[in-house]
Amino acid sequence: MRLPPLVEGRLIVRRNRFVAEVEVDGQPVEAHCPNTGSMLGCKAPGSRVWLSRAENLARKLAWTWEIVEARPGVLVGLHTGRPNGLVEEAIRAGRVPELAGYGSIRREVRYGCENSRIDLLLEGAGRPPCYVEVKNVTAAVADGVGLFPDAVTERGAKHLREMMAVVAGGGRAALVFCVQRGDVGEVRPADAIDPDYGRMLRQARAAGVAVLALGAVVTPGEIVLDRPLPVVCP
Secondary structure, three states: OEOOOEEEEEEEEEOOOOEEEEEEOOEEEEEEOOOOOOOOOOOOOOOEEEEEEOOOOOOOOOEEEEEEEEEOOEEEEOOOOOHHHHHHHHHHOOOOHHHOOOOEEEEEEEEOOOOEEEEEEEEOOOOOOEEEEEEEEOEEEOOOEEEEOOOOOHHHHHHHHHHHHHHHOOOEEEEEEEEOEOOOOEEEEOOOOOHHHHHHHHHHHHOOOEEEEEEEEEOOOEEEEEEEEOEOOO
8 A cells, every 4th residue: 555645753742542743844743643542652752753744735633643663663554544445455466365255345334233334345256245344453562462452442342243243144254453563473462451352352263253464564655464464362
C-alpha cells in the first residue's frame, strides 16, 4: 500500500486519544491520532514520527499521525484505518493461502446477532463465505513478540463471539492480526492487559475460527504485508 506524501517530525506529546502535538520544522502542530488504543510503546516524547497532510483544507486538524519510530530503525504504522486495506491487498496478491480462492471481497458487511460489521467478507461459488475480522497490532516486547490488545477491548470480545457463531452455523471465519512493524516474529494475546480477551481467543481457535497473523515492512513510502507470523497461545 502506497502512502500519501509524509512529513517527518518529532513527537512532543500525545495529548489525548485523538490529538498529538508534533514539532515540524521547528514549529509545534496538532495532528489527528487515528489510533484510539493505548499505543503501548509507540508514544514516547521525542520519537521520530511521520505525518500526512489532509487534502480537505476545511478539516479541523490538517495533519494525521501515520508512523512512529518505536525503536531505532523500527517504524510502526499507527493508522487503524489502513489494516483492512492492507489485508485485502495481501489476499488479492495471493500472500494468504488460507484465504485464497474467493472471487469477491466486500467490506463492512453487517452480520451476526450483536449488530456487528465484518471487516472483509470473502465469497465464491461452491463454498461457504468467509468472515474475516482484522486487528491492528502495534505493541511489542523486546524479544520480538507482538501483543494484542494494548488495552481492554470489549469490542474485540464481541467479534470473537460473532465469529464463533458463524463457525457453529457451518460458515468460515478468520481473525487476522495485521502487524504494522517489522521487528515482530510472533503474535501472542496480551493476557496481562486483557485476560478475558486471551481466554476468548483460545476458545475461538478451539471452536474452529482460523487465527492468522501477517507481518509488515513499514517505510515512509509504503506498508506491505509480506510474511506470515505464528500466533502463539500458550
